[in-house]
Amino acid sequence: MTLFRQLLSNKKAMVGITILLIVILVAIFAPFLTEYSPVKRVGRPHQAPSWEHWLGTTRLGHDVFARLVYGARVSLAVGFGAGLAITLIGTVLGIIAGYKGGVVDEVINFFTNMVLVVPNLPLLLVLAAFIGQASPLVIAVILGLTSWAWGVRVTRSETLSIRQRDYVKSAEMLGEPSWRIMAFEIFPNLISIVGINFIGSVIFAVITEATLEFLGLGDPNTVSWGIMLYNAQNASALSVGAWWDLLAPCFALAVLGLGLALINFAIDEIANPRLRTGGMLNRWTRMVRIGEGKL
Amino acid sequence: MTFLLRRLAFYLAAFLAAATVNFFLPRLMPGDPIQIMFASAGSELSLENLNALKLTFGFIDAPLGEQYLRYLQSVFTGDLGRSIKYFPLPVTELLGRALVWTLGLVGIATLLSFCLGTFLGVMAAWRRGTIFDSIVSLTAIFSSSVPAVVVSLIMLFVFGYQLGWFPNGYAADPLLDPGFNWTYISSVLHHGTLPMLTMVIVLTGGFAVTMRNNMINLLGEDYIVMGRAKGVADSRVMLWYAARNALLPTVSSLAIALGTVLGGSLVTEVVFNYPGLGNTLYQAIIARDYPVIQGQLLIMTAAMLIANFVVDLSYVLLDPRLKKA
Numbered sequence: 001m002t003l004f005r006q007l008l009s010n011k012k013a014m015v016g017i018t019i020l021l022i023v024i025l026v027a028i029f030a031p032f033l034t035e036y037s038p039v040k041r042v043g044r045p046h047q048a049p050s051w052e053h054w055l056g057t058t059r060l061g062h063d064v065f066a067r068l069v070y071g072a073r074v075s076l077a078v079g080f081g082a083g084l085a086i087t088l089i090g091t092v093l094g095i096i097a098g099y100k101g102g103v104v105d106e107v108i109n110f111f112t113n114m115v116l117v118v119p120n121l122p123l124l125l126v127l128a129a130f131i132g133q134a135s136p137l138v139i140a141v142i143l144g145l146t147s148w149a150w151g152v153r154v155t156r157s158e159t160l161s162i163r164q165r166d167y168v169k170s171a172e173m174l175g176e177p178s179w180r181i182m183a184f185e186i187f188p189n190l191i192s193i194v195g196i197n198f199i200g201s202v203i204f205a206v207i208t209e210a211t212l213e214f215l216g217l218g219d220p221n222t223v224s225w226g227i228m229l230y231n232a233q234n235a236s237a238l239s240v241g242a243w244w245d246l247l248a249p250c251f252a253l254a255v256l257g258l259g260l261a262l263i264n265f266a267i268d269e270i271a272n273p274r275l276r277t278g279g280m281l282n283r284w285t286r287m288v289r290i291g292e293g294k295l
Numbered sequence: 296m297t298f299l300l301r302r303l304a305f306y307l308a309a310f311l312a313a314a315t316v317n318f319f320l321p322r323l324m325p326g327d328p329i330q331i332m333f334a335s336a337g338s339e340l341s342l343e344n345l346n347a348l349k350l351t352f353g354f355i356d357a358p359l360g361e362q363y364l365r366y367l368q369s370v371f372t373g374d375l376g377r378s379i380k381y382f383p384l385p386v387t388e389l390l391g392r393a394l395v396w397t398l399g400l401v402g403i404a405t406l407l408s409f410c411l412g413t414f415l416g417v418m419a420a421w422r423r424g425t426i427f428d429s430i431v432s433l434t435a436i437f438s439s440s441v442p443a444v445v446v447s448l449i450m451l452f453v454f455g456y457q458l459g460w461f462p463n464g465y466a467a468d469p470l471l472d473p474g475f476n477w478t479y480i481s482s483v484l485h486h487g488t489l490p491m492l493t494m495v496i497v498l499t500g501g502f503a504v505t506m507r508n509n510m511i512n513l514l515g516e517d518y519i520v521m522g523r524a525k526g527v528a529d530s531r532v533m534l535w536y537a538a539r540n541a542l543l544p545t546v547s548s549l550a551i552a553l554g555t556v557l558g559g560s561l562v563t564e565v566v567f568n569y570p571g572l573g574n575t576l577y578q579a580i581i582a583r584d585y586p587v588i589q590g591q592l593l594i595m596t597a598a599m600l601i602a603n604f605v606v607d608l609s610y611v612l613l614d615p616r617l618k619k620a
Contacts, residue, residue, distance in 0.1 A: 118309060118312065118316075119596060119599050121561075122592045122595050123313075125580060129580050130585075215561070215577060217580065229444065229448070238455075247448075247452065250448055253444075258440050260440065261436050261437075265436055
């Protein structure tokens with residue numbers, strides 16, 4: 001709880017949380033924000049922004065603003081869904097490996113290292129290519145199943161040091177079962193790492209979903225920011241001068257990414273006052289960046 | 296030595312795992328794997344060629360175990376099969392053509408961003424808390440959270456379409472004959488500038504943040520305080536006492552980044568229609584040219600593993616304790 005209170009008094013966090021809240025509200029209240037359906041032809045193709053169509057129309061005559069606000073739902077759902085799965089798997093495996101040690105640790109660590117060295121995004125591409133037209137749900141599941149390794153490594157190394165602390169030792173002396181020690185003695189002390197892991201995974205999932213869809217691996221009937229980019233690119237929006245078609249989802253993705261990154265930096269500052277922007281986060285930015293390098 | 300051997304064995308196992316995934320993926324998909332993989336090939340290839348193609352992927356009339364061994368044999372002898380779309384071009388040759396462009400574009404962009412990011416990180420850490428630091432940190436946050444596809448599209452829109460300073464695609468003017476003359480080289484440079492600039496923007500932030508945090512960690516160390524106390528010039532303390540040591544962990548992330556170079560930068564290459572490995576992979580995905588996709592995955596895995604091994608090697612050289620372990 002202290003983490004949340006400290007977040008509220010951090011300037012970067014407040015900006016980030018505000019951005020995130022706005023996106024969430026827009027996604028929830030999408031039907032009230034626009035009179036148009038995101039999948040119906042409501043105007044002539046490629047109309048420039050006007051009072052009727054705030055962000056213009058696509059080549060198929062869809063309203064760009066309507067697609068943008070409804071698309072926020074998919075980006076958030078995939079981001080938070082996959083982020084939750086990645087964090088859950090990473091945290092559980094990391095704590096178990098770090099606390100149990102021995103053969104369990106060896107096995108988990110071996111698989112973690114294996115997953116870490118096989119480049120993640122090409123693997124995603126191959127998977128998505130075989131599945132063909134992956135729906136947002138399928139993309140989220142693939143992301144969750146393939147991207148947990150960094151979380152395990154970070155959580156495990158932190159658990160290794162927490163395990164040596166006195167309160168863990170005394171809980172062991174008292175004969176507490178190991179699941180209780182892991183859940184109530186160790187986990188609460190990992191909360192900032194788990195938080196950074198979670199937000200970092202959300203950023204990664206949002207970016208990756210949009211990228212996979214932009215590359216044509218998503219289901220073209222979805223209303224999402226990635227599919228908007230894909231359609232705009234396919235309609236040669238830039239060369240015919242329909243910049244609104246392409247720049248609207250670009251802007252949305254940039255703003256959401258920035259908001260999430262600010263929250264992450266803030267958690268890190270709180271967890272690491274000496275550094276202000278410290279080590280854990282570092283690994284996450286690197287992961288997101290290197291991940292993209294591969295794409 | 297045992298340390299390196301153990302790592303080597305691990306990387307071999309990892310490569311085997313990637314190859315295994317490659318082998319089983321089409322077989323795990325619902326439906327007939329041969330149908331899925333070679334659907335587009337059926338109409339274009341003769342039966343004889345199709346059979347030769349299937350052979351490299353282990354599709355033989357035999358138990359699964361034997362199919363698997365046959366597949367591994369072809370992978371480890373460097374036979375990645377042939378492209379379906381450009382039959383009978385071998386996958387290795389198709390990827391080889393793209394390799395040159397990717398090495399030039401992504402390799403140089405990675406090195407440039409590393410130098411620029413490291414320099415900015417050192418300066419920001421040294422002037423911690425100043426306006427300069429805030430600007431660098433905020434820019435780094437921004438650069439590391441905005442998707443590469445967004446940066447690429449905006450760069451293309453502003454400099455390619457609106458201002459018209461740079462061409463919108465290709466690695467060189469397609470009307471020119473490739474050759475070692477100034478017209479061709481200048482065309483290559485002109486076409487490469489925009490994608491390279493994009494990649495530098497995308498990559499620099501990560502390096503800058505890493506370097507800044509490493510530096511800040513070190514600035515509290517005793518030998519830095521000692522250096523200042525005995526009156527060593529500021530710039531000397533900054534560069535030779537702090538930056539030199541802070542650079543070590545960064546070098547390993549550079550090696551990993553270079554390991555991913557072989558993947559090209561898919562997004563940037565696709566947006567700028569640059570004929571590198573990333574774009575080749577993209578074209579293969581669109582055409583569902585599975586041999587090329589799978590070959591590319593294996594090559595990228597191999598590159599990553601080699602980069603990781605180089606990092607291990609450098610650790611052994613830099614940290615003598617590991618030699619005995």
